Amino acid sequence: MEEQVATSFIPLSENQVFLLSLQIEHMEHQYSSTLLERAVGEFAKLPGIGRKTALRLVLHMLRRPVGEAEAFAEAVSTLCREVKYCKVCHNISDSDVCEICAQPSRDSSMVCVVETVRDVIAVENTALYRGLYHVLGGVISPMDGVGPADLEIDSLVQRVASGEVKEVIFALSPTMEGDTTNFYIYRKLESTGVKMSVLSRGISVGDELEYADEATLGRSLVNRMPFTGKTF
Ligand SMILES: [Zn+2]
Numbered sequence: 324m325e326e327q328v329a330t331s332f333i334p335l336s337e338n339q340v341f342l343l344s345l346q347i348e349h350m351e352h353q354y355s356s357t358l359l360e361r362a363v364g365e366f367a368k369l370p371g372i373g374r375k376t377a378l379r380l381v382l383h384m385l386r387r388p389v390g391e392a393e394a395f396a397e398a399v400s401t402l403c404r405e406v407k408y409c410k411v412c413h414n415i416s417d418s419d420v421c422e423i424c425a426q427p428s429r430d431s432s433m434v435c436v437v438e439t440v441r442d443v444i445a446v447e448n449t450a451l452y453r454g455l456y457h458v459l460g461g462v463i464s465p466m467d468g469v470g471p472a473d474l475e476i477d478s479l480v481q482r483v484a485s486g487e488v489k490e491v492i493f494a495l496s497p498t499m500e501g502d503t504t505n506f507y508i509y510r511k512l513e514s515t516g517v518k519m520s521v522l523s524r525g526i527s528v529g530d531e532l533e534y535a536d537e538a539t540l541g542r543s544l545v546n547r548m549p550f551t552g553k554t555f
Contacts, residue, residue: 340382411482413458413475415440423447423456430454432489434482436508438462438496441533446494449541454492457482462500463507471507479508483517493521493550496532509552521550 354360366377384392409421423429433454437443443456459474482488491512495501509519523546
C-alpha cells in the first residue's frame with residue numbers, strides 16, 4: 324500500500340512550492356501547466372475563494388497522497404449526485420424524511436422557519452430547541468429575482484393547515500429581506516390562528532444567522548417574542 328502511494332505522487336519541498344507560487348504569480352495566470360490552471364479555475368469558482376487561495380489549496384493537495392484528492396472529489400461528487408431533501412422540512416437528508424423529522428422525541432407542534440440548511444445546523448448547535456424545522460431555501464428578494472413562489476412557503480402553509488403545528492418560529496436573518504419574508508408568511512398564516520413568534524433581536528441587525536455565536540443565537544431563541552407583523 325505504501326509503495327503505491329510512493330509512486331503515485333512526487334512531494335514538493337516547501338522551497339519548491341514557494342518558488343512555484345512566485346513563478347505562477349508573476350505569470351499573471353499564465354500557469355506553467357494547463358492541469359494546474361484547470362484545478363485552480365475549479366477551486367476559484369467556490370464562494371470566497373480567490374485565485375491566490377485557490378492556488379494555495381491546489382498546491383497543498385499536490386503535496387498530499389493522491390488518494391486524498393480522490394477521496395475529496397469522490398465525496399463531493401457523490402454528495403451532489405445522491406443528496407436528498409426531506410419531503411417534510413426540506414433539510415438535506417439521506418432518506419425521504421430527515422433524521423430530525425423522524426425523531427419521535429422532537430416536538431412536532433413547533434416549527435422553526437429558516438433560510439437554509441446552514442441555519443438548521445446553527446440552531447441545532449445551540450442545543451436549546453427540540454422542535455422541527457422548515458427550510459425555505461432563501462428569502463424573498465426582488466433585487467435577486469427571488470419571489471415567494473421560489474421558496475418552500477406553500478408547503479409550510481400546508482404543514483400548518485394539517486393541524487399538528489401549534490407554533491411557527493421565524494428564525495430568518497434580521498435583514499430587510501428576512502423581515503419581508505416573515506411578513507409575507509405571517510399574512511399567509513394569520514387566518515389559521517397558529518401562534519407565530521420571531522427571534523428576539525439579540526442578534527445585530529444586518530448580521531447573517533449562521534455567523535452569530537451560539538450563546539447569542541440560543542438566547543434569541545429562548546427569548547423569542549410574538550410576531551405582530553411589525554418590524555420594530
Ligand atoms: Zn425533515
